[in-house]
Amino acid sequence: MTELTQFPQALSIAGSDSGGGAGMQADLNTITARHVFATTVLVAITAQNTIGVQDSMALPPAMIDAQFASIAADLDIRACKTGMLADVPTVRAVVRNLKQYDLGPLTVDPVMIAKGGASLLTEDAVAVVRDELLPLATLVTPNLPEAEKLSGITIKTAQDMQDAADYFRGIGAQNVIIKGGHLTEEPVASDFVLLADGSSFWMTAPRVNTVRTHGTGDTLSACITAELAKGATMADAIRTGKAYVEAAIRDGIIVGHGHGPLNHWAYAEAGND
Numbered sequence: 001m002t003e004l005t006q007f008p009q010a011l012s013i014a015g016s017d018s019g020g021g022a023g024m025q026a027d028l029n030t031i032t033a034r035h036v037f038a039t040t041v042l043v044a045i046t047a048q049n050t051i052g053v054q055d056s057m058a059l060p061p062a063m064i065d066a067q068f069a070s071i072a073a074d075l076d077i078r079a080c081k082t083g084m085l086a087d088v089p090t091v092r093a094v095v096r097n098l099k100q101y102d103l104g105p106l107t108v109d110p111v112m113i114a115k116g117g118a119s120l121l122t123e124d125a126v127a128v129v130r131d132e133l134l135p136l137a138t139l140v141t142p143n144l145p146e147a148e149k150l151s152g153i154t155i156k157t158a159q160d161m162q163d164a165a166d167y168f169r170g171i172g173a174q175n176v177i178i179k180g181g182h183l184t185e186e187p188v189a190s191d192f193v194l195l196a197d198g199s200s201f202w203m204t205a206p207r208v209n210t211v212r213t214h215g216t217g218d219t220l221s222a223c224i225t226a227e228l229a230k231g232a233t234m235a236d237a238i239r240t241g242k243a244y245v246e247a248a249i250r251d252g253i254i255v256g257h258g259h260g261p262l263n264h265w266a267y268a269e270a271g272n273d
Contacts, residue, residue: 008036009076010229011103012222013094014083014111015044015056015120021261022048022114022215023084027222029264030244034226039075041067043094044086046120050214050256053118058086061093068097079228081107081221085129087122095132105138105228108173109221110146115214115259126150135172139234141221142168143179156183158190165194175234179217193238201235203242212252212260219262220245243267 010031017023024040031038043064047055071077080103085091098106110129112121121129130150134140142164144155151167153160155178165176174196181189191203223244227237248262255261 006076008078008226008229008231009039010036010222010225011039011041011071011077011080012083012225013041013043013080013085014218015046015086016042017046017048017215019049019214019256019261021050021255021259022218026215026218026261026264027081027083027225030219030222031226031229033264033267034223034230034244036226036229039071039077041071041094041097043090044084046084048114050258050260052258053114053120056086056118056120058090061089064090064093065097068101072101072103077103077229078231079104079107079225081109081225082133083109083218083221084111084120085125085133086120088125088128091125091128091133095128095136098133098136105225105234106136107139107141107221107225107228108133108137109141109217110134110150111217112146112149130171134168137173138228139175139177139221139224139238140168140173141177141179141217141224143181143217144183147178158192161192162194162200165192165200169194175238177220177238179220181216191242193235195234203239205242205246208249208252210249210252211258212254212262213249214259214261216245216249216262219248219264 012027014024161178168176223241244267247266251266253263
């Protein structure tokens with residue numbers, strides 16, 4: 001590569017959120033805020049706002065292939081992530097291209113349900129994500145409902161979270177974050193991290209009483225992807241991602257009438273880049 005291509009570059013493989021709070025838009029905002037150049041493979045389109053998802057449409061696999069080929073032919077992608085993948089043909093197109101091109105470490109955010117409750121992954125695609133995509137993952141970042149759906153483990157306790165992380169390591173994911181925010185009876189949100197070397201740690205944060213959490217999972221995985229593109233270790237990238245999301249929720253902005261988006265400027269403004 002020439003000097004012109006050496007600025008850190010990351011790739012978001014996801015669907016569009018027309019309301020701007022989640023999906024590819026959250027990825028772009030986050031990656032850019034972390035001072036990394038963001039590129040995209042768009043796989044689906046949604047008609048969506050802070051209130052809910054009104055409609056969605058997957059793009060043809062041939063168009064997904066063309067986007068991957070175009071990016072791989074020119075850009076120096078150092079890390080990538082997946083978000084909404086819609087259906088079986090889309091998941092398989094993404095898997096096929098991830099096997100074909102070297103796009104750096106892969107973070108899989110197994111997006112299934114929107115904040116408003118709409119399904120973003122068809123039922124028959126869940127097994128394809130589990131069996132074909134997750135074995136390619138450098139990192140997988142499920143929340144509790146996603147972890148339960150993919151693993152078949154009912155998660156009610158801290159030990160259940162650790163068991164789920166072991167499951168994902170067992171099927172091929174190198175590193176795992178089990179996000180514990182859905183254990184709503186706890187006064188703090190706790191995430192369990194299991195790393196490729198077998199070490200593990202917990203990350204905790206006080207809960208913020210707000211409905212402005214649309215795109216939280218996208219933002220976390222995108223921040224981690226950006227940090228990996230800059231050369232951070234996995235543990236440091238994960239800790240930075242957690243801190244960034246905490247700040248983006250805590251220093252909220254008012255947009256829309258439902259589950260509002262995060263403040264993607266918050267962490268940079270705090271001088272913690």
